[in-house]
Amino acid sequence: MINGMTLDLNLRVVRANAEVKSPSVLFIHGFASSGEFNWDRSRWLKYFTDAGRDVLLIDLPGHGEDPRRNDGSWAPSQIRQALAAIVMDLDEGPVDVIGYSLGSRLAWEFAAFNPDLVNHLVIGGPGAGDPLAAFELDQARAHVETGEKIHDDYTATIMQIAKAEPSNDLSALFELIEAIKSEPYDPAAKVPSVPTLLVAGDQDDLATTLPHLRRLLKNAGTRNEVLWLAGRNHANAVTSREFKEKALGFLNS
Template identity: 50%
Template structure:
């Protein structure tokens, strides 16, 4: 693999991104953009779990980006930087920097495929719906589901808990905060800023539906992805894959998930 790293020009905060090409240089196929989940990173979600290796082995160029406040990207104080609409605009800048934009009218392989996980799936759904000429296919793992877990997040209780002045009684909030605290280097107050920004732009999948084929994947023990069947019905051209015995945490490591995604995007 050939790896190039960069910070995305024209975005503030500066976002850390990578372009990883297969052996032998740029592939003929369109690149694949990978969007990680809440409290994760490109390294944890995509490199360590084998996704980058699987995709480049299949001849695909891979683009990764750490979301604001995650991984090696900046963690600004400005709440606007964490809004889904702002992140989608920054993704357009990333694709421009990477040479994906502008589209080539005479090249049927122009544009991009997107694989998202958890929060990354929500961003991918909305990005595909708003950029139908740019996105060819979507693979959405671990959700996004029709019920956004971040929308029900008890922000006040979580902040009180971090300050040592309160307890969390909501199970979803407790589980999300627990998962975030397990990742070394995570800045929990910054991640709560992202939760606040995401809650100000609720996920309403029926308002903007992607027009391209979609593969929806989740572990059969993943309660965060319970609404996948409803998303498939909204799409009208979606495939569903359930991973036996997998949860929201470990579905992303599934070999069957990787094989299905590579085949679907092929």
């Protein structure tokens, strides 16, 4: 379960369908999703492997087919160490990183703390705050155990998302939220130095603080670009072909 006190994240390596000329791409999915749900079903894997990219697809703790494969802390700092171990163990050299929603927070921190392991960074649906900080764990747990109504609107929305995927283990997701709350997100504490693309739907309420992230990048002297997806929200931005095309073009730049 634990290898040298590093989380053993479920990893799937998907090889390119064409000649490989560029670095592998590490995909980090969002909350209540999985590598398959976030990236395979929305055809990111096929798009990138067809373009000659090997893909590193992980499941975060509490997610995927084996949500409890990891003992120990699931805090973001431990997830970062596990991602670094994957990249180094595979001897991939620097990789390109794409994260969405919660994955964008983790990708931001991973690139900021490990600039030697990352070439380019793409983060979708990002915000300057912690998307799970306001989640009311007590209300959510009571709802699952007794059917009690959730009174916090934001928590109710996140619960709808979590319950929409039948394979999700809600108690495991709650444990991950608890671990994430133990290390509040402060994007200004360490800013990525690698070229960064910020992408969000223009109807995404969770991405209204994206401009703050861009200011942090600009102030740090980090090359950055922004793409707003017309008519897209937090739930469907990830399925956008424009997002895929812009991301691949940015990684190749």
